[in-house]
Amino acid sequence: EDQVTQSPEALRLQEGESSSLNCSYTVSGLRGLFWYRQDPGKGPEFLFTLYSAGEEKEKERLKATLTKKESFLHITAPKPEDSATYLCAVQAVDGGYNKLIFGAGTRLAVHP
Amino acid sequence: DVKVTQSSRYLVKRTGEKVFLECVQDMDHENMFWYRQDPGLGLRLIYFSYDVKMKEKGDIPEGYSVSREKKERFSLILESASTNQTSMYLCASREQGPRYEQYFGPGTRLTVT
Numbered sequence: 001e002d003q004v005t006q007s008p009e010a011l012r013l014q015e016g017e018s019s020s021l022n023c024s025y026t027v028s029g030l031r032g033l034f035w036y037r038q039d040p041g042k043g044p045e046f047l048f049t050l051y052s053a054g055e056e057k058e059k060e061r062l063k064a065t066l067t068k069k070e071s072f073l074h075i076t077a078p079k080p081e082d083s084a085t086y087l088c089a090v091q092a093v094d095g096g097y098n099k100l101i102f103g104a105g106t107r108l109a110v111h112p
Numbered sequence: 113d114v115k116v117t118q119s120s121r122y123l124v125k126r127t128g129e130k131v132f133l134e135c136v137q138d139m140d141h142e143n144m145f146w147y148r149q150d151p152g153l154g155l156r157l158i159y160f161s162y163d164v165k166m167k168e169k170g171d172i173p174e175g176y177s178v179s180r181e182k183k184e185r186f187s188l189i190l191e192s193a194s195t196n197q198t199s200m201y202l203c204a205s206r207e208q209g210p211r212y213e214q215y216f217g218p219g220t221r222l223t224v225t
Contacts, residue, residue, distance in 0.1 A: 004154075032212050043116075043202050043216035044155075087155070091212045097168060098212060102155040 002027045002092040006103035013110050016077045021106045023088030024070040032091040033071050034100065035064050037084045044087055078110045115139070116217035118203055124223045131190040133220050135203030141215075142208040144186035146170075146178065148199040149219075155202065161186055162208075193224045 007022045025033065032051055036044035048057040050066040057064045061082060063074045073086055085107045089100040119134035137144065143162050147155040147170075157170030159178040167178050175197060179187045186205075190197055200221050204214040 034213055036216075041219070041221070043204075043219045046213050046215060049211070049213050089155075097160075097162075099157055099160070099170070100155075100212070100214060104152055104154040 002090070002094075002101050004088055004090055004101050004103035006086075006088050006106050008106060009104070010107040011109070013075075013078055013108070015079055015110055015112050018074070018076045018078070020075070021073040021086055021108070022070060023073070023103055025088075025090045026069075027090045027092050027101070029093070030068075030090060031093070031098065033066055034089045034091070035062075035071070035073055036087040036089065038087055038105070039084050047086075075108070078108075080110045080112055083108055083110045116203055116205055116215055118201075118217040118220050120220050121218060122221050122223075124225065125190075125193050126225055127194060129190075129193050129224075131193050131222065131224075133188040133190075133201055133203075133222070135186045135188070135205075135217055136184050137186075137203075137205040137215075137217075138184065139205065139207070139215075140183065141205035142183070143206045143214075144180065145204040145206075145214060146176075146186065146188045147202045147204065148172070149202055150199050158188065193222075195224050198222060198224045 035047040038044045048064040085105040087105045089102045116137045145160040146158040161180045177189045203217040206214045
């Protein structure tokens with residue numbers, strides 16, 4: 001069964017304290033892995049797509065990496081405005097259609 | 113920029129009412145999706161549509177139906193709302209092609225009492 005697991009569920013950081021969020025997955029033939037940011041009461045905002053092991057993408061203080069079994073979202077010197085829930089999703093094929101399977105997310109809180 | 117809008121941010125309905133949630137996208141995307149999001153469960157796909165008048169069931173279609181009469185608009189219908197349908201509902205769209213990233217609307221927080 002295709003599955004996405006994110007850890008930790010919640011993470012509290014001090015401003016400037018770098019860390020990583022994990023997304024592990026089991027899927028038959030990975031076609032894409034996606035990271036989203038979601039602020040409270042809002043819809044997810046697209047961040048990155050990764051397609052193959054070894055690929056990396058960067059945006060400001062965020063860097064996403066991908067291996068054959070997991071992806072990491074590295075946050076370097078975070079600021080309070082980076083506080084949000086980060087969602088990971090994998091693209092899977094079901095019944096001939098592509099769909100996204102989402103993890104439950106990691107709630108990140110960055111304190112000044 | 114892709115813009116996906118949803119008709120209401122917050123909605124309160126009574127058990128048994130028929131509820132319409134509307135979603136509009138302005139990027140001429142072929143594909144549209146409805147999800148619900150509940151704490152600890154992540155986003156779960158309710159229905160999706162790959163073209164006008166076309167619909168496919170997602171993982172949790174029971175109690176819901178959809179309508180796509182125009183390319184830019186995708187409606188989710190709760191025929192008879194129940195308390196277990198209290199949730200955050202998210203609409204998304206994507207363009208046809210190899211890139212599969214989906215773009216989400218702001219969500220509708222539905223409470224059924």
